[in-house]
Amino acid sequence: MGRKRNPVEPGEFEDPLSNYDPPKFADELERVLCETEVAQMPIRPLAFVEKDASVQGALDVMAKYECSCVVVQDAGQAVGIFSARDVLNKVADDTDARAKPITEFMTPAPRTVYTTDCPAKALNLMAIGGFRHIPVLDTDDKVVGILGPRRTTEFLQDHLI
């Protein structure tokens, strides 16, 4: 324990960050994916229903806004999402489904991203996690938007030119 520590001579001190290389990006698209924020992607408008809605209520919202996914929220928190895939898989041949609560048919606890995350993280969730729609939360955990296939492609396309 009695290791003798030599005091640093003035002028000998080396800043540990002095040889830090900032990340290099091959092009603008890669930089945008890593250094911008999800907030700059097209994340609005957002279609949502409350937790106590029925399946019919969600279908009405989807038909009205012509969207393929609604966020099910409870006091601003995303508790689930209900998408066209859920309709195809669970609702399509169940004639009694319409009156049932949405919570029986939604996909609970969706993976989310924050507005302050980088777009690459959203792409990561989509490609590796296999999620098609990702709700976007602000830093207070409130749902403020949603990212879907169209919007992601739109974002990539915008930065490709």
Add this chain to the structure above:
Amino acid sequence: MGLREDIMNETVSQLPLRTAVTVPPDTTVAQAVEMMRNTRLGCVFVVDERGRPTGKFTERQVLKLVCGCVPFDQTVGQHMVPIPESGCVKMTDPVAKVLQGMQETRLRFLCVVDSEGKVAGLTGQKGLMEYVTEHFPRLIKVQMMTSKLHMNTREGA
């Protein structure tokens, strides 16, 4: 080589393509829905006798039928939507054309056709995301999968 350059130069054949499901127009909606469930695809292509795509029937159409309470014994020919010109890409087209086609047609799926105009596969947003991830793991895979922004407790506390 950057991501942008690759998207511009590489061809559709380098994208992860999926086997497309093709059906004749007299298939019923119920059968098509069953096929989409079994293959875990969001879309079937309706083809003519020569195997050329004439239309497609997607999750969106299913959603519309369910919203409109349309019985499922009708045929997909009645409810399919025609595929616009930019909704089809060839194997030799650059990846950028897929992005462009998806943007123009506002579709999630594009039909990949061979040199004779027959359906050769299906590509879409998912394939595109996989392509970006596979080619640029440094960009995408290193991102944290956890969704929590803050830690619940102080580290070590």
